[in-house]
Amino acid sequence: METNSSTLHSEPATEPNLTPLWLFIIGVLVIESLLRIMPEGFMTRTVQHRAEEIRYLPPADIQLMGDSATSSLRVALLERFIGEGHQVSNYALPGTTPLFNYFVLRRQITEKKAPKLIVLAPHPFTWGDPFLDRFMARFATPEESARFLRDGVKFGDWLYGTLCRLSYSLRYREELYKFITVGDTLFFKNLEIPVSSVQNTRAKISMEEHQPPEPVGALLTKTNVPPLLRAPIFIHPYNELYLDKLCTLAAANNIKIVWMTLPLPEMLRRDFPNPERMRAYQDFVARKKALHPNLFTLSVAIPELPDSHYQDPWHFNSYGAWMFSQSAGKQLADWIREHPFK
Amino acid sequence: MLFNSIDFLVFLAITLAVVKAAGLRLRNWLLLIASIVFYGWWDFRYLGLLGFNCAVAYYGGIAIGNASDPRKKRMLCSVCVTVSVGLLCFFKYRGFFLDNVHDVMASLGLGKAAEPYKFILPVGISFYTFQAIAYVVDVCRGTTKACTNLRDFLLFKTFFPQLVAGPIERANNLLPQIENPRRVNNSDILEGLFLVLWGYCKKVVIADNLALKISPICSSGQFDTGDVILVAIGFTFQAYGDFSGYTDIARGVARWFGVSLMQNFNFPYFATSPQDFWRRWHISLGSWLREYLYIPLGGNRKGKFRTWLNLMITMLIGGLWHGPSWPYVIWGAYQGTILSLHRSWVAWRGERRHSVASRILCIGGNFILTIYGMLIFRLASWEQIVTATGAIFQFQTEPDFIGKLVRMLPYILLILLVETPIFATHNPWFWVKRRPVITALVFLVLFYLILILGVTGGDQFIYFAF
Numbered sequence: 016m017e018t019n020s021s022t023l024h025s026e027p028a029t030e031p032n033l034t035p036l037w038l039f040i041i042g043v044l045v046i047e048s049l050l051r052i053m054p055e056g057f058m059t060r061t062v063q064h065r066a067e068e069i070r071y072l073p074p075a076d077i078q079l080m081g082d083s084a085t086s087s088l089r090v091a092l093l094e095r096f097i098g099e100g101h102q103v104s105n106y107a108l109p110g111t112t113p114l115f116n117y118f119v120l121r122r123q124i125t126e127k128k129a130p131k132l133i134v135l136a137p138h139p140f141t142w143g144d145p146f147l148d149r150f151m152a153r154f155a156t157p158e159e160s161a162r163f164l165r166d167g168v169k170f171g172d173w174l175y176g177t178l179c180r181l182s183y184s185l186r187y188r189e190e191l192y193k194f195i196t197v198g199d200t201l202f203f204k205n206l207e208i209p210v211s212s213v214q215n216t217r218a219k220i221s222m223e224e225h226q227p228p229e230p231v232g233a234l235l236t237k238t239n240v241p242p243l244l245r246a247p248i249f250i251h252p253y254n255e256l257y258l259d260k261l262c263t264l265a266a267a268n269n270i271k272i273v274w275m276t277l278p279l280p281e282m283l284r285r286d287f288p289n290p291e292r293m294r295a296y297q298d299f300v301a302r303k304k305a306l307h308p309n310l311f312t313l314s315v316a317i318p319e320l321p322d323s324h325y326q327d328p329w330h331f332n333s334y335g336a337w338m339f340s341q342s343a344g345k346q347l348a349d350w351i352r353e354h355p356f357k
Numbered sequence: 358m359l360f361n362s363i364d365f366l367v368f369l370a371i372t373l374a375v376v377k378a379a380g381l382r383l384r385n386w387l388l389l390i391a392s393i394v395f396y397g398w399w400d401f402r403y404l405g406l407l408g409f410n411c412a413v414a415y416y417g418g419i420a421i422g423n424a425s426d427p428r429k430k431r432m433l434c435s436v437c438v439t440v441s442v443g444l445l446c447f448f449k450y451r452g453f454f455l456d457n458v459h460d461v462m463a464s465l466g467l468g469k470a471a472e473p474y475k476f477i478l479p480v481g482i483s484f485y486t487f488q489a490i491a492y493v494v495d496v497c498r499g500t501t502k503a504c505t506n507l508r509d510f511l512l513f514k515t516f517f518p519q520l521v522a523g524p525i526e527r528a529n530n531l532l533p534q535i536e537n538p539r540r541v542n543n544s545d546i547l548e549g550l551f552l553v554l555w556g557y558c559k560k561v562v563i564a565d566n567l568a569l570k571i572s573p574i575c576s577s578g579q580f581d582t583g584d585v586i587l588v589a590i591g592f593t594f595q596a597y598g599d600f601s602g603y604t605d606i607a608r609g610v611a612r613w614f615g616v617s618l619m620q621n622f623n624f625p626y627f628a629t630s631p632q633d634f635w636r637r638w639h640i641s642l643g644s645w646l647r648e649y650l651y652i653p654l655g656g657n658r659k660g661k662f663r664t665w666l667n668l669m670i671t672m673l674i675g676g677l678w679h680g681p682s683w684p685y686v687i688w689g690a691y692q693g694t695i696l697s698l699h700r701s702w703v704a705w706r707g708e709r710r711h712s713v714a715s716r717i718l719c720i721g722g723n724f725i726l727t728i729y730g731m732l733i734f735r736l737a738s739w740e741q742i743v744t745a746t747g748a749i750f751q752f753q754t755e756p757d758f759i760g761k762l763v764r765m766l767p768y769i770l771l772i773l774l775v776e777t778p779i780f781a782t783h784n785p786w787f788w789v790k791r792r793p794v795i796t797a798l799v800f801l802v803l804f805y806l807i808l809i810l811g812v813t814g815g816d817q818f819i820y821f822a823f
Binding site for chain 1: 362367542547550573789793798801805
């Protein structure tokens with residue numbers, strides 16, 4: 016069992032030169048340059064465009080915040096149910112997490128475009144990951160990046176995010192990973208799709224207001240449920256940190272926050288029964304409500320909708336969005352009657 | 358500090374730059390400081406324990422070296438070994454022991470079942486304890502001179518690439534390289550880079566992705582035949598990727614400081630017998646168990662029965678070394694059993710030269726024994742081992758079994774693609790000693806595999822639990 020270490024590293028007669036190392040470094044730089052001239056994908060362009068719109072669009076008094084699941088809610092329907100001349104904006108940013116909401120509100124306050132009421136409705140499962148790389152690489156300004164570090168995130172996480180900003184290999188890592196592992200070409204197809212702004216989404220939705228889309232049969236199957244949705248909900252510390260900061264910032268600017276929990280498809284409970292799955296989320300909501308006087312909740316329990324309301328386990332289809340917007344509008348109207356904020 | 362953390366990459370970059378700038382004269386001081394920072398980064402309170410372990414070995418080594426009476430040497434050596442083993446037992450095995458005592462007493466109606474003991478395992482304690490024992494025993498045997506330079510000795514014990522997860526370096530290999538620093542040459546840079554890139558690839562691309570595929574099966578606790586095959590094959594390559602990946606990163610990083618650490622894995626899945634496997638798998642542990650446990654117990658010099666008994670004791674302790682839990686003990690017993698059976702087989706049949714066909718058969722047969730051993734190693738309890746073993750003979754698989762197996766294949770093929778040419782040519786630097794363009798391309802492919810397919814925020818190295 017003796018190991019002969021002399022065979023394990025060579026002592027060549029002539030010292031090799033470092034040409035392979037220099038060629039390797041040149042190769043990395045070439046790939047970086049090629050990725051740098053590649054256009055951004057649909058999601059990133061949308062997030063960046065919407066974040067810019069925040070700076071110049073007139074503020075609505077009620078503002079939806081959340082992720083792609085939230086962004087499908089029908090603004091005009093919500094306005095109709097809430098009534099009393101309230102205007103609603105949907106500033107949900109697809110592919111983002113609660114971490115982003117704090118920085119969106121901060122930008123709005125700086126531009127004096129802040130709402131009076133925020134309806135916070137990220138998908139319950141997005142609390143598990145802050146999407147730090149997306150935030151740092153594709154959203155945060157240098158000043159926000161510096162603030163992110165000062166706010167107490169781990170140096171290693173901050174450095175990784177900064178590297179994602181600097182290196183386009185890391186920036187496009189997510190898209191390249193999906194392309195290589197599951198042959199997902201969505202990113203490349205998305206390059207041609209025009210950006211989805213807050214304004215044109217609103218116009219499109221208004222047209223659908225009086226004409227609900229047709230319900231579709233259930234497309235969900237047990238096998239297309241990603242592992243994250245099968246596991247118990249997890250609250251990432253960074254998302255919690257920035258929820259606290261969002262509430263504090265909102266309170267300092269006299270803004271109320273209503274936490275609206277988006278419903279999940281029935282199949283998650285039916286096919287993956289786990290009574291403990293929602294426990295962490297419900298405890299989290301209750302804890303935060305007790306901590307922040309300006310934070311209100313519509314319900315602590317996670318509601319359910321039939322599978323036919325969803326296009327995939329995460330997102331509503333048009334019919335589901337239309338149906339849920341109605342019930343959300345009614346709930347919000349009741350809440351506003353009890354808590355007038357104008 | 359984990360090798361697969363961004364903190365480590367920053368730490369490494371700073372350490373390399375500072376050591377390079379300072380030159381050879383200050384190298385050992387700077388590496389010692391860096392090693393203390395590296396260990397203290399995890400939990401500085403356990404630096405005291407590491408320091409105490411070093412002090413016992415250092416002063417014990419000097420005292421043994423100065424003693425002229427062999428009996429006094431052996432007595433001093435026994436004291437040092439007892440103190441080191443005592444600390445290891447206290448920190449690593451006391452909870453396991455007390456839990457089992459409580460369970461036995463509760464089953465006899467002599468007390469209530471208590472909550473399991475919670476304790477923190479100082480990272481790397483198994484590795485640096487075994488290294489300390491090897492050092493004092495070698496000094497006692499006269500195969501190593503006692504080191505009298507405290508700085509060099511501390512660096513030998515704490516040199517950060519090998520501190521927390523091995524290889525369990527022997528004084529004969531590492532100490533002379535510390536006492537006589539040499540300049541880093543171009544071979545060190547290129548071969549180190551290959552080891553580091555391939556090591557990271559094995560860890561974050563192969564091991565962590567395979568872990569994602571088999572962990573849900575293991576945590577469900579329900580197995581059919583297909584599940585058992587997936588877990589056994591998946592973990593066999595996950596364990597190799599994880600263990601050998603760590604070692605390769607350690608060896609590569611050490612080369613950048615002009616130090617050659619011993620090889621710890623030598624194509625273990627090409628082994629032709631259980632004995633051959635232990636010459637290729639975790640070599641530094643296997644050789645430690647042989648030199649400091651099996652041979653002192655009598656080895657194969659005291660008849661058949663004692664040989665089997667010695668093998669069993671050695672492998673049981675080897676199993677327990679991996680962690681204070683029964684599956685590791687069972688794994689050790691399994692290893693002891695197949696080693697004993699193989700020895701009996703060879704004794705009965707006599708040593709013969711392998712033809713190519715019989716060699717391939719032996720590799721295949723031994724591989725099956727290995728993956729069953731890995732299955733035992735992976736499972737969390739005796740109940741799971743029984744369930745999984747029973748499931749092998751159900752001959753039932755779920756419809757997506759082949760799909761799941763195929764999705765594991767690219768990671769397994771990647772290992773074969775990179776390592777088979779190295780194995781076939783007996784040239785560890787097969788990919789480095791190519792034309793510069795080819796070598797650069799290999800570096801580039803490995804780098805982008807890590808960048809794109811690497812699991813970020815993945816598991817810590819399995820070794821860290823030992």
